[in-house]
Amino acid sequence: MQAVKDIDHYLAHDKLPHMWCPGCGLGSILKQLLLSLAELQIPREKAVLASGIGCSGRAGDYVSFHRFQGTHGRALAFATGIHLADPRLTVICLMGDGDCGAIGLSHLIHAARRNINITAIVANNLNYGMTGGQYSPSTPEGAITSTSRQGKVVNALDLCRLAADAGANYVARSTVYHIFEAQKMLQAALNTQGFALVEILTPCPTYFGRYNKLGSAVDMLEWLKKKTVPLDLFRKMNDEQQQEYFWRGVLAEQNTPDFLTRYRRKELVE
Template identity: 75%
Template sequence: MNNLKEIDQYLAHKKLPHMWCPGCGNGVILKHLLLGLAVLGIPREKAVLASGIGCSGRAGDYVNFHRFQGTHGRTLAFATGIHLSNPELTVVCLMGDGDCGAIGLNHLLHAARRNINITAIVANNLNYGMTGGQYSPSTPEDSLTSTSRQGKTGAALDLCRLAAEAGANYVARSTVYHVREMHKYILEALNTRGFSMVELLTPCPTYYGRYNKIGDAVQMLEMFKEKAIPLNKFQNMEESEQQNHFWRGVLVRKNNPDFYTRYRQKEAVQ
């Protein structure tokens, strides 16, 4: 898992070093996405990385294979078109929590509902990191951000449960602290036919950690270690206690036929 030579073919070395802030987990997420492609033996010419706007949207700059960067929130819509025009491609969407859960939420629900054969990786840094640290749909209640100086009003949106209810074949959540678990979930998602989604909690020490007096990246990772707990343990907690924690684990694992397969089956009947 730690052999960087495995991912050399997928990296645009001339674009490195990356522009992410010190302590940001986006580089860790990208590394393990590329490792997943390498482990599964997916050729460069058969892989596509679609990204949107936000910190994670810069990931496409650092890959040496097909990439597409769309407008804010529309990543899954573009990726759906790419997949349906060439179903032989492995299409991966790398999005932030704002890109996926705010302006792009409608596309998430319908990509999951249709069970489009796309892997969605959501880098959730709990705020809008690129534009100044405003609160996002997934920012925990009472959190301090540049637009909630007295604490955010309203509960966080659980993107995983929305994708699960909409019909995704695979849904999981982990953190960049739980790196082996994260690697496993990315592999499973890439290996799932139909819509798969992995949400990964990642530090934003520049804004979220600083505003909420959590500290630097190491201290944010320690927070994830303490507060991100296994799903079965989370489900046995009182609701008031759940509000101070994040669950992690596999929420959905199914094998329903994907949209393209069902579409072709209907064509064959005609």
């Protein structure tokens, strides 16, 4: 575990404190990302943090290294260009569940399919926080949001399974409660040559928690602890039980050559 001081030079101190609500997990996620960068000793000028629109999109304002904030949902598409034009960069995409799972879903599938060498982080707070708590594709069935007062009609989309099926080299999920596990996953993702996705469940006490009467920010962390089970346990559950829980763990870990490696292999050689 890295000391906090090691991430000092990755932070834009004059921009702090951040704009996220009390109890939001985005700050923790950003901190774990910066700790992972420090652990891997990635120099400031070689890292790019790309984000989209929504609460997570603001993360770039708080870092001192290269940042990119694109249009809603397109972070992975922009990042594809950023990476391909300069593969020496460590490109990280931090997205929300609405950003990545709704408007930007096709970019996630295709980035995973291409196995492009980018680390994607989805901060999944189970709703659209920035716009006032509407339901997103990852909102669980029956959950109350500002646009599903009677409970969300359809079940949640599992972005991890989608990315793994599409061909991502590394796919894992954890929560802000299990923050050390999450950091290990982030490091593994950053070490992956190819597409890596880490989904981190994070509390949104302001909207999702309030609408669903999940209590305070601390209560929501407890809720994340209760609602998640390790992947192997989850696999042993029946369908009905699975509806009640989120799995945690590493879903995919492989070493398929990434897009650029394969692209250059096809290229003309002397």
